[in-house]
Amino acid sequence: MKTIIVWYRNDLRLSDHPALITAVEAADVVVPVFIFNDSLLTGHHSSANRNRFLLECLSDLKHNLQAKGSDLLVRSGQAEEILVALANELEADEIYYSADYTPHAIKRDKAVKAALESAGLKFRGFPGRLAVSSLENLKTKAGTLHKVFTPFYKNWLQIERRQLAVLPDSLTPLATHIDVGNFEVIEDSIDTKLLSPDVLKGGETAARKRLTEFLDTGINTYQETNNNMSMAGTSRLSSYLHFGCLSPLEIETLLPQSTGAEAWRRQLAWREFYHYILFFFPNNAQQEFQERFRSLKWEKNETAFVAWALGKTGYPVVDAAMRQLLQEGWMHNRSRLIVGSFLTKDLGLDWRLGEQHFMRWLIDGDEANNNGNWQWIASVGVDPAPVFRRLYNPTLQQLNYDPDGSYVRKFVPELNDVPDKYLAEPWTTPAAIQQSSNCLIGRDYPAPIVDHKLARVAALDRYREASASQITDS
């Protein structure tokens, strides 16, 4: 009688799950388990929206496992202790998991591996987090690591994919004496004050529903609509991908042949690129990839940071985006670029502040993607481009990507009656119109906390100075 434990983490699905399918093929009994560690629901990376999403994922996974005759065990505590104890209790000798490439996960899994092996247990990782099965094969022709996206992408497209993992209709039931644990207690204890009706529902079932919807209606026009912040032009699959409710490889196999689908596949490749980059350059988690920008002199301005975080900068599109994040635990991709540029260039604040804030509030907050994208918009990471090419004018961004103002008005309701003509720069509204539209600048809506024109010049100086000091130093 062979028993294998499948340790679930950020891979909360049944479909195309190599660790699970291999366990099912190799063992008589497979025991899926999820472990809450001490900080999962209370640490720096937790919010009400994110916690609820995770619990919905687990609840759905449990339900789907039960539908196949199995179940999901739930435990709380230190992973290595719980896995060793569980293996002893069940007489299991192997623990399978889906490999996770982020520094945090690698560190944790190393410690778990050491503990399990010293207890005589095997700890085996499987692909599934990314569409490609291994990051090791992705090198330039010269044999070096990729540091630029486009060549990486071309290479990535060519890399052979593994076969999809198909699960049988039914799984072996768990022994009846096992304590399955529960998370209803945890569910009852989460703070629900900040939840919005627009928050995505977690879980593989909801994920597949959203995927089908996107493939049926959005994918072929993706390249035309994905930048408009008020349109539902993006896939909104990021949170499902982060928690592993969907397999990126399976999605790839479902993509139609169209310009829109290729544009979306390219986005998927960015996700894999940033996992690749952080895997091979784990120091990026702390510091700028580009050495010459490690000496950047960021501003210290708590007031400005709070205004940014709460959506009170006086720039409507920035404020709408930041409020969307707090309400929905999600932000449109275009919005993320705009607020990232605003924080690092207009306010001159350290990109790590933005990285941490996003990590806390985004449901899809992912160490690799979040770090890679923040370094990208701060112009300090891989895939280099001059600073001025990632320095956005919030007014123009709003005019281009929220032309009718519906995104801004949805999240910044105090601007509701401000005429379109002034919506991108409400501080230019004539006094009489401020009166008639119930929006006095400085009373109902903030005056801009910085002058973009001046801030732009200061930002270019700040980066120039850092580059120049690097040359002098070396």
Add this chain to the structure above:
DNA sequence: TGAAATGTTGGGGCG
């Protein structure tokens, strides 16, 4: 009707 003010478009250049 003309001249000034205001609006639009396109290309170069930024590093």
Add this chain to the structure above:
DNA sequence: ACGCCCCAACATTTC
């Protein structure tokens, strides 16, 4: 991975 500014040349509006 997906800008922006400036300026010149031309077009339109205003008084």
